[in-house]
Amino acid sequence: MNAPADVGYHAMQHARWRWSEIAFWLLALSCAFLFPSRYLIMTEIVRLALFALSLDLILGYAGIVSLGHAAFFGVGAYSAGLLALHGIVTEPVMALVAAGLIAGALGFLTSFLVIRGVDLTRLMVTLGIALLLEALAERFSDITGGTDGLQGIEMQPILGLFAFDMFGKVGFFYSLIVLFLLFLLARRIVHSPFGLSLRAIRNNPLRAAAIGIPVNRRVIAIYTVAAFYAGIAGALFTQTTALASLDVFSFERSADLLLVLVIGGTGYLYGGLIGAVVFRMLQEFFSNLTPQYWQFWIGLVLVVIVLVGRQRLHRWALWAPNLVVRQFSGRKAIIAVSEGDAP
Amino acid sequence: MTSLFTNLFDGVAYGMLLFVLSCGLAVTLGLMNFVNLAHGSFAMAGGYVCAILVNQSGWPFFAALPLAFVASALIGMVLERSLYRHLYNRSHLDQVLFSIGLVFMSVAAVDYIMGSSRIFIKLPAALEGQIDFFGVGIGRYRLMIIVICALLTAALQLVLARTRFGSRLRAAVDDPRAAGGLGINVPQVFAFTFAFGCGLAGLGGALSAEILGLDPYFPLKFMIYFLIVVTVGGSSSITGPFLASLLLGIGDVAGKYYVPKLGPFVIYTIMIVILIWRPNGLFGRTAAR
Numbered sequence: 001m002n003a004p005a006d007v008g009y010h011a012m013q014h015a016r017w018r019w020s021e022i023a024f025w026l027l028a029l030s031c032a033f034l035f036p037s038r039y040l041i042m043t044e045i046v047r048l049a050l051f052a053l054s055l056d057l058i059l060g061y062a063g064i065v066s067l068g069h070a071a072f073f074g075v076g077a078y079s080a081g082l083l084a085l086h087g088i089v090t091e092p093v094m095a096l097v098a099a100g101l102i103a104g105a106l107g108f109l110t111s112f113l114v115i116r117g118v119d120l121t122r123l124m125v126t127l128g129i130a131l132l133l134e135a136l137a138e139r140f141s142d143i144t145g146g147t148d149g150l151q152g153i154e155m156q157p158i159l160g161l162f163a164f165d166m167f168g169k170v171g172f173f174y175s176l177i178v179l180f181l182l183f184l185l186a187r188r189i190v191h192s193p194f195g196l197s198l199r200a201i202r203n204n205p206l207r208a209a210a211i212g213i214p215v216n217r218r219v220i221a222i223y224t225v226a227a228f229y230a231g232i233a234g235a236l237f238t239q240t241t242a243l244a245s246l247d248v249f250s251f252e253r254s255a256d257l258l259l260v261l262v263i264g265g266t267g268y269l270y271g272g273l274i275g276a277v278v279f280r281m282l283q284e285f286f287s288n289l290t291p292q293y294w295q296f297w298i299g300l301v302l303v304v305i306v307l308v309g310r311q312r313l314h315r316w317a318l319w320a321p322n323l324v325v326r327q328f329s330g331r332k333a334i335i336a337v338s339e340g341d342a343p
Numbered sequence: 344m345t346s347l348f349t350n351l352f353d354g355v356a357y358g359m360l361l362f363v364l365s366c367g368l369a370v371t372l373g374l375m376n377f378v379n380l381a382h383g384s385f386a387m388a389g390g391y392v393c394a395i396l397v398n399q400s401g402w403p404f405f406a407a408l409p410l411a412f413v414a415s416a417l418i419g420m421v422l423e424r425s426l427y428r429h430l431y432n433r434s435h436l437d438q439v440l441f442s443i444g445l446v447f448m449s450v451a452a453v454d455y456i457m458g459s460s461r462i463f464i465k466l467p468a469a470l471e472g473q474i475d476f477f478g479v480g481i482g483r484y485r486l487m488i489i490v491i492c493a494l495l496t497a498a499l500q501l502v503l504a505r506t507r508f509g510s511r512l513r514a515a516v517d518d519p520r521a522a523g524g525l526g527i528n529v530p531q532v533f534a535f536t537f538a539f540g541c542g543l544a545g546l547g548g549a550l551s552a553e554i555l556g557l558d559p560y561f562p563l564k565f566m567i568y569f570l571i572v573v574t575v576g577g578s579s580s581i582t583g584p585f586l587a588s589l590l591l592g593i594g595d596v597a598g599k600y601y602v603p604k605l606g607p608f609v610i611y612t613i614m615i616v617i618l619i620w621r622p623n624g625l626f627g628r629t630a631a632r
Contacts, residue, residue, distance in 0.1 A: 059436075065435060065436050065439065067439065113615065113619055116618075116619055116622060117618065117619075117622035118622070119435045120372075120378065120435070120574065121574070121618050123378065123435070124570055124571075124574050124614070124618055125615055125619075127567065127570070128567070128611050128614050128615045128618075131567060131607070131611050132608065132611040132612065132615070135607050135608045135611060136608065139604065139605065139608060251563060251566075252563075255443045255447075258436075258439070258440060259440070259443075262440055292454070292455075293451040293452075293454065293455050294451075295447045295448075295450060295451040296447065296448050296450075296451030296452055296455070298444075298447055299443070299444040299445065299446070299447030299448035299449075299450075299451065300444065300448055301444070302440050302441065302443060302444030302447070303426070303441055303444035303445060303448070305440070306430070306433075306437050306440050306441040306444065307426065307429065307430075307441070310437070
């Protein structure tokens, strides 16, 4: 077998759906019927998962550390809010796509700033863009509502059929379907030759450039896609809560997002999803423990994760599931490895 | 015309303060290549130590300032030896996560111990009010800040350029392996420098309570300012961050006075433009190390 065909074969093998993945989504769906009283918090988790998925695309696959990913979330949130408030696009799905596209456009424009410079400059530029947008949103308070946020947003029924109810049931299913569809798209992207080239860039940009991968163009492309995803997550936030306030741009949001992804592990797409569930449960647990000071414990979790080492932690977490899988299938099947942590 | 001079003066005082606050970061981030977002936490610690000593124990302000330095330096020393040094060789992502964790912890801990409202430090009467200097109103407190910070900067420059410790530090930063081979105890030099930088931040925090405001969210609010100073100033010398802080201070004060509507917008835009134009900082070395 010649080399390209070999690579293609392995890529196809890698991209096949595994049982564990199907089980994961069935489990997610069954949550909807198991906990009918917790729709609001589950919607929140789904939203966070989508947002984390978006960061995973650039952090886990292209190796860009961003401290200001909330910028795109915020732009998506305000776009969706303004579109609905002024009756420009009233149908939620259309508004969702429009908000995503606006955020994507911003992502495309700012990606030229991101490809310039290395790690530290990137950190500063991404952080600077988010702060800049926050300052802008505060400044143009006649449009954004300033510190009060956008108020009085009324959402029309989805596709003209399903109206948002006060228990958040429709909102939850809507968010879950959006997450699933975008996940399918992300899965397709990362398993495509394009996704493979991204991983090459993450592992060694210089070498990737040497074998003929147009590094800058690939980074711009994935950054734009990630901004689109983040915009959609932000739009979902506005649509399901009928609210958009300045804190959508806040640094804490970007920092929390990094934590979500770090808990779940980067570079295998499910990291953001699992991380979102764990993070929200941790947050819930800590705020029950000390309502005002839960941030302390979240910080402690971050410090401990880093000190123990992300790779080691994921090995421990995967030990039990892998053991079960091996027992049942009898061969050395590994259900999930966090590739993002490979050197 | 006088308002121009007063603004310039305030801007210089603000810039000097920013320099003292962030020159420790210039060493950790610029020279040791460690992304320490928690630098503001050390500044906050110093500020609160000073506030407790002055307000509750009745110490004189000038006696509390050195203690703010010592307290922050001690905290820095302990954390460096116990936690930070394990992370020098890790990726920037790990360092960012770790230091954000520290920031969250310090914010919540201070909120828990001291409450979330802004703290004021009682100043001695000699520092209040203004001096009239050829028709220009000059705040006494700001004058004191300029004097203290200018002395500190000169001392730092002397230590770095003229003393044995300074040359050891420069050697350790340029090439840790070669410096170690020459018998320089590199970890010790780094630990001492880190602690000293934290101490300076603590002193800056105590001085800044009056001007910047001191509350538990201090590390988050001013994180971007410290980072701007270091990234814009570059890391090749102490002059770069110094000039950058002066520029930032004067720019921020002037921006808030002349175009109050734009707010912090100006500063962020300038920062992004400078970083795009010269990714290694205005005064940095051209080649990335």
